[in-house]
Amino acid sequence: MASRTKRHFRRADRAARLCRMSYELYVGHASYSSWSLRAWLLLHRFGLEHRLAQVDVYEGRKMADLAPVAPARTVPVLVLPDGTAVGESLAIAETLHERHPDAGFWPADPAARAAARWVTSEMHAGFGALRGNCPMVVTHRRTDFVPPAEVLADLERIGELWAFARTRAAGTGPWLFGEYSIADAFYAPVAMRIAGYGLPVAGAARGYVNAHLADPAIAAWREIGAGWPMAEEPPYAQGTAREPWPAAV
Ligand SMILES: N[C@@H](CCC(=O)N[C@@H](CS)C(=O)NCC(=O)O)C(=O)O
Structure with a gap:
């Protein structure tokens, strides 16, 4: 019985991960958030499927919006398809390069x-x-x-x-x-x-x-x-x- 329950949860977990095949990017308001723009450009220009999570940086709800990606305190934050959250734009850039080494994120030479x-x-x-x-x-x-x-x-x-x-x-x-x-x-x-x-x-x-x-x-x-x-x-x-x-x- 216990092992059947475990199997059930393993399957449910895999299904949840498969539903989350794309990246998720936590961003501040697009008219004003320069660091968000940097990370978004990497996903958008290199054709990586993603959805945006809006963070209210400018009207007081920032930390509540960022709670799912704690301990992030600033935007952008990238959530990988397996649920791993990465803060800091430079760390996001290097993570994307590592995950897509042939995409050309950095020059080849x-x-x-x-x-x-x-x-x-x-x-x-x-x-x-x-x-x-x-x-x-x-x-x-x-x-x-x-x-x-x-x-x-x-x-x-x-x-x-x-x-x-x-x-x-x-x-x-x-x-x-x-x-x-x-x-x-x-x-x-x-x-x-x-x-x-x-x-x-x-x-x-x-x-x-x-x-x-x-x-x-x-x-x-x-x-x-x-x-x-x-x-x-x-x-x-x-x-x-x-x-x-x-x-x-
Ligand atoms: N070093 C960070 C800087 C991020 C940053 O300062 N983002 C701003 C928005 S553009 C922010 O979240 N500000 C809110 C705050 O500092 O409370 C990075 O590279 O991602």
């Missing part, structure tokens, strides 16, 4: 791959001035923003890293290492900030920002944001002079 990990890690760990002064908002372009010196310094370093990446690019595509990689998903919200705050950008860097703006994945993400009800904009977006979201910079 070892030197390019090392450089891609470098520029991605520097983004993940840095650029606090840009992130703090220019929170991502992809609903409109702000027209009254004057970048302080520390933001300009971050932009200069970002331009240097983008130029460095292009020297390692194997292909001819518009992305940092030729083909779209984790590095591009991590710099997409930087491109959104440059576009959304009218930050100075020239030459090849401008072309790179425009590649992100023209990316259908970005249009799809902005649509998710537009369909996500929210009582009011976050405080940092309220009362600023604005114009429509740009098609190019």
Whole structure:
């Protein structure tokens, strides 16, 4: 009797796992959550089946929404088909690469791959001035923003890293290492900030920002944001002079 019950539960457990074949991604509001955008781009652009779990980061219910993926405290959180939860965008990226080694998440060439990990890690760990002064908002372009010196310094370093990446690019595509990689998903919200705050950008860097703006994945993400009800904009977006979201910079 006991072993029949065990068998029954094993079967029920397997059935539950089979029902959950796709990834689940816990995200903050798509108009504002830059880290969520990074993880979502990896699933969307690399064609991995997924569904979204909306987390209310901005209106006070964050920890209740994140309870199923404890001990996560921030978005994004990826839930694997077997139910394992992974927090932190860089850990999510490496987990996806490990699970889909031939998908091209990182460049195939070892030197390019090392450089891609470098520029991605520097983004993940840095650029606090840009992130703090220019929170991502992809609903409109702000027209009254004057970048302080520390933001300009971050932009200069970002331009240097983008130029460095292009020297390692194997292909001819518009992305940092030729083909779209984790590095591009991590710099997409930087491109959104440059576009959304009218930050100075020239030459090849401008072309790179425009590649992100023209990316259908970005249009799809902005649509998710537009369909996500929210009582009011976050405080940092309220009362600023604005114009429509740009098609190019
Ligand atoms: N280092 C984290 C950063 C995640 C993060 O700060 N996410 C923001 C939303 S874009 C968040 O959850 N903020 C809520 C909070 O910090 O309480 C990652 O790479 O995923």
